Amino acid sequence: MAGRHRAHRQNVRKFAKKATAFSAATATATALIGAAPAPEANAASVRAADAHLVAAVNQWPSPGQLPDVTAGLGTFGSGLTQTVLDAIARAVAENLSLAALARAAGMDPESLLERLVGDPNFLVDSVLGGLLGEVPIDLSPVLEALVGEIVTDLLLIPVLQALGITDAEGVTDLLSLLNLVGLDLSDPLNVGNLDIPGLNVLTASPIFTLLKLLGTDLGWAPSLPNSVAGEINGSEYLEVGAVGLLTTVLDRLTETLPGNPLIPQLGLLIEALLGDVLPDVTHLRVPVSVGIGMGAFAIATGYDQVLADLVNQPGGVNAGAGPLLGSITVLPMLLMLNPARPNGGALARFYPLFDLLGIDTVNPQTQVSSSGGLMQLPFGLSLGGANIIPVLIDVGVAYHPASDLAAWPNPFSLANNLMALVLPTYMLRGLTLDTVPEQLGGQIGDALEKLIDGKLALNLYVTLPSNTQPLLEPLYLISDVISIASLGLLAVNPVGALANALAPAVEALNNLGYTDVVRNPDGTYTRTLTEAGVPTPFMSFPSGINPVQVPFDIVNLLIRGFTKEFFSGNPTPATPNAILNRSRPSRF
Structure with a gap:
């Protein structure tokens, strides 16, 4: 499909495929x-x-290669269905308050919400914090592409290191970047109410819908691709002027080097002399998108619409002249139990059928992209154009059919998937992040190889193994x-x-x-x-x-x-008691 950059599988002789397929089956x-x-x-x-x-x-072609046998009717029907469902979902979410109903029934909605969410710090401490802190991001190539190697090495990297944002090599992590733009994950229940220019938190999932009905809006959007894409495309920008950028850096240096009177005076002097002269440097926005289940599917499959709308963003082909350095959209996509996961997603498993209907059901292979601009820069960036820097992180749980459905009709595996859906208490017996570095190692290596070829792409997949089998x-x-x-x-x-x-x-x-x-x-x-x-x-x-x-x-x-x-006299220790721990989140 248009806008897609997908990895192609190697072709093997037909006879070899049949022989191996017969053996596995x-x-x-x-x-x-x-x-x-x-x-x-x-x-x-x-x-x-x-x-x-x-x-x-695998006897099937890559996603997007099979023709649409419905001649566009499948795509049209999907869009129409989403329009109707979006209207219904918004009407229900905006007009129905379960919190009010709970109070009328004599229940305490705050206590109910706490029971549903559990430890409010669990999201950052045990899941997002641990995972996002494992994602190293080298800012040097991007900075060098924008201002040159000398300025980056001699000025920007030392400043960023002094501020505690990167190390001496210009490497940071995604959690630090989110904190830098103002997204404090230590209070996840209030991220939807942040009033930070350029930052938009978007959440999509039946879980987030339920929380909204209970009175807690975490940036809710309907779990539909068109709805999510519309929210991202409509996110506001932070307009960064040269003076504002310089004074912000000086303010941060004042915090880092207290007691130096020259820094505040320098900021006032710059604002007085250059405040009406220097144009905007760039427009920046960070629409952080978090999806679970069908919400993750919506974010993943709505990405193509975000990419297609890049021409309309500041500096894009259809938008005319933009700020000096163009606009930048940093798009972190945090997907959990995603049915669109390429290998394991419940809907992605059947992408050949959906391709015939003209419906996309597989995660995109994202990379830095741009539209318009004065000149093309390395790594897909454009000077003066509209740029998007996507970061896709897909987290699945082993054996759960939403994101880890069996690849062929193995009766044991399918029964295991069914039991994982019916009795998800197996997760309470232990999931682990121990294998995350090993899983990420090869993917980061692939990203570095693409970086050498001039492509900046970060698509990371993590599967959390379970300590027990759902079938048991x-x-x-x-x-x-x-x-x-x-x-x-x-x-x-x-x-x-x-x-x-x-x-x-x-x-x-x-x-x-x-x-x-x-x-x-x-x-x-x-x-x-x-x-x-x-x-x-x-x-x-x-x-x-x-x-x-x-x-x-x-x-x-x-x-x-x-x-x-x-x-043996040395049996395996008992697993954690899922009944006693049912109201507590699993330990990672």
């Missing part, structure tokens, strides 16, 4: 029946030679009830021990339903979680899995699991 069936015919020798040799060329066996959650919940009823006095909880004994084999069977599964030397099957940004439709299969070996590994894992839990 029969892996789970082999485990069920306990036997399978040995693959032909030539097929095995082709698989060994070619399977390493692709991360998955019924056993764990029964174990929780037994633990509560026995006051925790049982030396061994038999149901919990049974779940732990089954866990290694169940985890292997579930992981075989994904394309990023690998077999380890000890016979376990784990996932790399490093391919979330690669478009992978349903009916894609893992490569390099030997179906003959699977049933033996599964039996081995069962024997080892029961031995450890019941006969």
Whole structure:
């Protein structure tokens, strides 16, 4: 589709694909029946030679390549439906107050809100803070493109380092940048009421809709692509003049170097002499967009409309002359449980079908883009033009069908997805950020390679692994009830021990339903979680899995699991009690 820059999968010989697909598809069936015919020798040799060329066996074209068989009717119908739903959603959100209804029923809406949200600092301390602090951003290339290498190295970087914004190399993180423009995530329930020029916080999700109905507006927008794109495109700019920019820097230096009388006097002198002479330097806005579930889908798939509207922004082709350096839109997109995630999103899994209907269901591959301007600068920026700097961060939870749906009809994986949807309490037993640096490492490396080629792009995907399998959650919940009823006095909880004994084999069977599964030397099957940004439709299969070996590994894992839990004298410690912790957020 227009405006899209998507990664293309490598093509592999047709026979090799079929051989590997057959092997992956029969892996789970082999485990069920306990036997399978040995693959032909030539097929095995082709698989060994070619399977390493692709991360998955995928017979489908990349998103946006299939024709719209509806001749535009699908797109028109989608737009019309969104217009109607937007009107309904806004009418309900603006005129219905659950808080008033709660008070009328004698309930305390503030207490209800606190129970729904939990610890108000959890969002920043345990999720956003920990994740955004892991995202390094090198400002040097952008600054060098705007003012040159010498000014950047000798002036700007030392000043930014003195202010505590970057290190000596010009590297900062996304959380620091958001704080710099005034977005204080330490008070997340009030971000929608910030009155900071240039900063617009936008949230989209049924969760945020419920909070708005309870009287807490966090920058709510309907969870629809057109609605979200309209809110972003309409965000106001902070008009930065040369004098204002200089005095702001001097004010910050005054805070950093207190007691120096020359700095305030210099600011007054600059304002008096140059206040009516120097033009605006740039127009800046930061529409921070946060989406969960269908809200994340709306933000992701609405990005193309934001990109298309760049021509109408200050300095754009249709907007005429703009400020000296043009306009800059910094667009952080924080997506959670996103159905548009390229590899795992519940709607993105079926993008070939939606492409035929003319409907986009896959995350964009964003990069710095511009429209108009006096001259083209490196990394996609334009001097005097309209520039957009997107930062896409997509966070998913392992096995949840919204963002981690199985890639092929593995019955265990699909049942696991269903249980994750029905009993999300498995998340309360532990999610972890421990693998975030490993997951981000390759993606940041890819971004640096693109930077060398003159493209500035930051599209980051993180999948939070769970400590337990959703398919075993019924056993764990029964174990929780037994633990509560026995006051925790049982030396061994038999149901919990049974779940732990089954866990290694169940985890292997579930992981075989994904394309990023690998077999380890000890016979376990784990996932790399490093391919979330690669478009992978349903009916894609893992490569390099030997179906003959699977049933033996599964039996081995069962024997080892029961031995450890019941006969080794060293069973696995009990998982956190999800019933007791149901009103508290999971610990990361």
